[in-house]
Amino acid sequence: MIRVQNLSFAYPDGRRALSGIDLEVRAGEKVAVVGPNGAGKSTLFLHLNGILRGQGRVEVGGLAVGERTLRQVRARVGLVFQDPDDQLFSPTVFEDVAFGPLHMGLPPAEVHRRVDRALAAVGMAGYERHMPHHLSIGERKRIAIATVLAMEPQVLVLDEPSSGLDPRARRNLIRLLRDLPMTMLVASHDMRLVWELCPRTVILDGGRLVADGQTADLLQDPGLMEAHGLETPYAPPG
Amino acid sequence: MRGDFLERYIQGTSLVHRLDPRLKLVATLAFVLVATSLPVRAWPAFVLLAFLALGAVLAARIPLGVALRRSSIALPFAGVVALSLPFTRAGQTLWSWPALGLSVTDEGLILFAAVLVKSWLSVLVSGLLIATTPFPQMIQAMRRLRLPGILGSILSFMYRYLFVLVDEAGRLMTARAARSVGRGRTVWWRARVLGRMVGSLFIRSYERSERIYAAMLSRGFGDEIRASHRLAPTSMAQLTWERRDTLSGLLWTALLAGVAAMGWLLFR
Numbered sequence: 001m002i003r004v005q006n007l008s009f010a011y012p013d014g015r016r017a018l019s020g021i022d023l024e025v026r027a028g029e030k031v032a033v034v035g036p037n038g039a040g041k042s043t044l045f046l047h048l049n050g051i052l053r054g055q056g057r058v059e060v061g062g063l064a065v066g067e068r069t070l071r072q073v074r075a076r077v078g079l080v081f082q083d084p085d086d087q088l089f090s091p092t093v094f095e096d097v098a099f100g101p102l103h104m105g106l107p108p109a110e111v112h113r114r115v116d117r118a119l120a121a122v123g124m125a126g127y128e129r130h131m132p133h134h135l136s137i138g139e140r141k142r143i144a145i146a147t148v149l150a151m152e153p154q155v156l157v158l159d160e161p162s163s164g165l166d167p168r169a170r171r172n173l174i175r176l177l178r179d180l181p182m183t184m185l186v187a188s189h190d191m192r193l194v195w196e197l198c199p200r201t202v203i204l205d206g207g208r209l210v211a212d213g214q215t216a217d218l219l220q221d222p223g224l225m226e227a228h229g230l231e232t233p234y235a236p237p238g
Numbered sequence: 239m240r241g242d243f244l245e246r247y248i249q250g251t252s253l254v255h256r257l258d259p260r261l262k263l264v265a266t267l268a269f270v271l272v273a274t275s276l277p278v279r280a281w282p283a284f285v286l287l288a289f290l291a292l293g294a295v296l297a298a299r300i301p302l303g304v305a306l307r308r309s310s311i312a313l314p315f316a317g318v319v320a321l322s323l324p325f326t327r328a329g330q331t332l333w334s335w336p337a338l339g340l341s342v343t344d345e346g347l348i349l350f351a352a353v354l355v356k357s358w359l360s361v362l363v364s365g366l367l368i369a370t371t372p373f374p375q376m377i378q379a380m381r382r383l384r385l386p387g388i389l390g391s392i393l394s395f396m397y398r399y400l401f402v403l404v405d406e407a408g409r410l411m412t413a414r415a416a417r418s419v420g421r422g423r424t425v426w427w428r429a430r431v432l433g434r435m436v437g438s439l440f441i442r443s444y445e446r447s448e449r450i451y452a453a454m455l456s457r458g459f460g461d462e463i464r465a466s467h468r469l470a471p472t473s474m475a476q477l478t479w480e481r482r483d484t485l486s487g488l489l490w491t492a493l494l495a496g497v498a499a500m501g502w503l504l505f506r
Contacts, residue, residue, distance in 0.1 A: 078456075081449065085402050086452075088398075089395060089399075089453065091397055091398050099459075
């Protein structure tokens with residue numbers, strides 16, 4: 001479903017953010033991307049829907065990410081950013097969730113249907129007329145996910161989904177993500193969430209992919225964890 | 239400092255609250271037009287306009303003190319912009335400082351006062367409009383009145399992120415308050431800190447705008463914003479024109495026209 005081949009990227013000021021990343025994700029897999037701050041996780045994600053373009057090749061569902069395929073790629077890859085306020089930019093919830101389908105050129109009736117389905121999927125049906133600043137952060141994170149679900153993507157990419165959430169909101173989020181069937185890539189510092197949600201984990205450090213394997217194996221290797229600024233979760237879920 | 243002060247009176251049920259937003263928008267614009275185009279010496283007309291505006295504030299059941307306090311924000315801005323008027327307008331000199339090469343004229347002072355009053359009146363009614371009309375409805379009204387789509391979208395963004403900005407500013411001010419013991423609450427110190435806060439907010443907003451743009455691109459934004467106003471019928475309450483809108487509109491027009499006529503005919 002996702003194929004990244006030898007991806008490298010440097011910022012305009014010369015800072016090398018990614019070096020020779022090779023990654024393959026099969027359809028339906030849930031993969032965690034972990035690593036210290038500044039490792040390049042967000043940068044990598046921005047390559048998956050063509051917002052950043054580096055050297056190397058990125059393919060989504062067989063489609064190479066390039067100038068001419070941006071529209072299709074962005075309909076297939078749903079990117080959920082860390083701060084919901086960056087993603088909820090319309091005055092009402094309805095307009096935000098409708099933004100994606102509307103810009104895909106779908107007819108009004110279909111847009112309505114998708115908004116209803118997306119809001120129901122995140123448990124926020126009935127919130128159409130609310131304004132984002134009236135909602136709690138947990139609710140805003142869920143709406144942000146709905147804005148992306150409404151485009152019915154094949155891949156969901158989430159950047160720090162549980163940051164800033166209280167235990168209850170976090171638990172609701174884990175439940176929600178567990179029930180979604182699509183391929184998923186999750187960047188997170190929340191090791192227990194990683195363990196619960198993603199059978200496979202990939203470690204990024206200094207712009208390089210340094211490990212790729214079963215979550216249980218990687219997270220229980222204290223040497224590996226320590227070397228890359230991570231920690232084994234205390235009392236991992238059974 | 240929290241964002242809810244913008245919406246404190248939105249949930250009212252007064253007549254003004256229930257009027258069609260299109261009427262309120264046009265009525266506000268008409269008032270501002272009349273206020274700003276009246277001759278400078280038409281003082282009785284200004285007084286009548288003030289009564290008209292304050293009458294509308296009372297009809298909306300908004301406390302007069304609140305309206306007066308909020309509208310007074312216009313005065314420093316208008317004052318600074320019009321500061322040169324008393325000194326540069328030709329007329330009878332009232333005071334002068336030959337050493338500085340400055341002199342104040344009567345014409346200049348009258349013009350200065352008129353600018354302040356006109357600004358204050360305009361901000362008073364605009365504030366009333368905003369206080370009694372939920373913003374999404376206002377945008378909807380603007381679109382129905384043929385406002386270009388891109389302007390409507392820009393206004394939507396502005397409204398949405400005003401709350402984010404206010405929250406951030408609130409946090410910065412709390413941080414400042416937590417550190418303002420012992421340093422002496424001198425005006426200069428606070429002004430310097432305020433300046434840095436404004437600069438910091440500007441940079442944060444700029445960086446946020448880059449992230450928002452990335453989010454818009456991710457959801458398929460190309461070069462034009464497709465507004466969902468065509469979907470409005472089921473997603474938002476319909477704008478319906480009632481009899482009270484016609485009557486209120488006629489009354490407001492009559493009063494405005496009367497004041498305008500009096501101002502223009504008697505004080506040319």
